[in-house]
Amino acid sequence: MLTTGPRGTRDILPDSSGYWQYVENMMREVCRNFAYQEIRTPIFEHTELFLRGIGETTDIVEKEMYTFTDRGKRSITLRPENTAAVVRSYLENKLYAGPQPAKLFYIGPMFRYDRPQAGRYRQFHQFGVEAIGAQGPAVDAEVISLAVELLQRLGLTDLNLFVNSVGCPVCRPVYRLKLQEFFRDKLAQLCPDCQSRYERNPMRILDCKNETCTHHAQGAPHMADCLCDECNSHFNGVKELLTAAGISFVINPRLVRGLDYYTKTAFEIQYAPLGAQSAVCGGGRYDGLVAECGGQPTPGIGFAIGIERVLLALEKQELLPPANTAIDVFVAPLGAEIQPVAFQILTAVRQAKLAADMDYNNRSLKAQMKYANKYPAKFVALIGQDELAENKVMLKNMATGSQELVDRADLIQMIIKGMEK
Ligand code: ATP
Ligand code: MG
Numbered sequence: 001m002l003t004t005g006p007r008g009t010r011d012i013l014p015d016s017s018g019y020w021q022y023v024e025n026m027m028r029e030v031c032r033n034f035a036y037q038e039i040r041t042p043i044f045e046h047t048e049l050f051l052r053g054i055g056e057t058t059d060i061v062e063k064e065m066y067t068f069t070d071r072g073k074r075s076i077t078l079r080p081e082n083t084a085a086v087v088r089s090y091l092e093n094k095l096y097a098g099p100q101p102a103k104l105f106y107i108g109p110m111f112r113y114d115r116p117q118a119g120r121y122r123q124f125h126q127f128g129v130e131a132i133g134a135q136g137p138a139v140d141a142e143v144i145s146l147a148v149e150l151l152q153r154l155g156l157t158d159l160n161l162f163v164n165s166v167g168c169p170v171c172r173p174v175y176r177l178k179l180q181e182f183f184r185d186k187l188a189q190l191c192p193d194c195q196s197r198y199e200r201n202p203m204r205i206l207d208c209k210n211e212t213c214t215h216h217a218q219g220a221p222h223m224a225d226c227l228c229d230e231c232n233s234h235f236n237g238v239k240e241l242l243t244a245a246g247i248s249f250v251i252n253p254r255l256v257r258g259l260d261y262y263t264k265t266a267f268e269i270q271y272a273p274l275g276a277q278s279a280v281c282g283g284g285r286y287d288g289l290v291a292e293c294g295g296q297p298t299p300g301i302g303f304a305i306g307i308e309r310v311l312l313a314l315e316k317q318e319l320l321p322p323a324n325t326a327i328d329v330f331v332a333p334l335g336a337e338i339q340p341v342a343f344q345i346l347t348a349v350r351q352a353k354l355a356a357d358m359d360y361n362n363r364s365l366k367a368q369m370k371y372a373n374k375y376p377a378k379f380v381a382l383i384g385q386d387e388l389a390e391n392k393v394m395l396k397n398m399a400t401g402s403q404e405l406v407d408r409a410d411l412i413q414m415i416i417k418g419m420e421k
Contacts, residue, residue: 055085
């Protein structure tokens with residue numbers, strides 16, 4: 001127990017933290033290019049925010065939240081996603097008073113009581129963006145193209161972008177009735193979840209993963225055929241802009257979200273080689289969410305990308321950069337009594353902004369050279385009794401094997417010169 005973390009959690013160890021940094025840096029870089037700025041919200045929020053902001057009939061709220069009562073008897077939930085919290089922060093900090101749309105991104109851990117398997121964890125990480133305060137289709141296209149650009153910049157191929165429109169509170173009720181009509185005589189064959197969805201949220205039957213439900217959903221009416229004029233022209237606008245930007249997409253009528261505050265554009269990016277966990281990105285418009293959270297009616301759109309799944313995809317395509325543990329200098333004292341001088345040298349080297357380390361275990365010369373090679377180190381600064389007495393250091397260039405006796409005062413200059421060669 002003490003030596004095992006909770007189910008569904010993972011440690012990101014030194015041998016892979018470099019991959020995370022690589023991917024996160026790319027996310028920051030793309031956001032900079034698209035003029036999105038970072039927002040960091042707390043990892044826990046009032047449970048009420050997620051009940052409102054995610055919806056009580058969703059899988060997340062029904063069965064996946066980490067909810068607890070704190071010592072002040074408040075109901076608190078570890079964030080299962082971040083859109084609701086960003087909207088809460090937008091309202092609380094009056095970001096609506098600044099330039100609109102507010103273009104925000106976040107990177108951080110999310111928590112869901114999911115069934116752990118490859119690409120599915122209980123603590124996982126998302127990179128997401130939200131553009132709040134713009135209603136035209138151009139911002140939808142921007143958000144989608146940001147996700148596509150990121151994944152392409154990372155080198156991923158075999159990506160599929162699916163888009164759909166889920167309509168709005170004007171046209172959706174008509175569609176819901178049509179769906180209920182369609183499923184009425186199939187109801188008994190649907191899974192228990194879908195049977196309860198039938199009344200509460202029939203659109204969600206369309207994205208049920210149960211095979212029988214998928215089978216019975218074939219031939220179901222499409223939302224795209226029921227869109228009101230406004231939703232229709234918005235959808236056409238998004239398609240036109242994506243095409244203009246050279247982004248290929250497939251229309252997927254089964255891509256749905258059944259809640260009132262999800263409107264118009266819905267999209268997903270899949271990386272098929274990941275199998276059951278192939279969705280790397282999910283997003284869409286939420287024109288009703290800000291009002292649902294207590295603000296003035298304000299349009300918004302965003303997406304979230306699962307970082308673990310992106311890393312799995314990069315691993316599959318062998319696109320992860322090699323780990324970089326290399327250092328510039330390894331300081332090698334030959335004898336315990338030389339440690340203070342070696343440490344003094346090490347300190348000066350680090351202050352000169354070189355990457356450096358030293359031996360702390362009184363290893364033999366041979367063992368220290370082996371140790372230095374493991375990083376690998378570009379230079380080894382050897383200090384034995386003779387060097388100590390003369391205020392010198394034996395500087396060995398590990399690439400060429402050449403070594404030279406240098407004055408301690410010149411050491412850093414010599415290393416920098418040697419590195420330039
Ligand atoms: P799924 O259908 O795979 O459960 P979802 O619809 O619950 O996905 P979203 O809420 O849209 O997922 O979250 C956006 C992205 O976050 C997903 O596309 C996925 O990449 C990632 N994600 C979601 N849940 C997990 C999880 N438990 N572990 C790892 N990544 C996850
Ligand atoms: Mg899920």
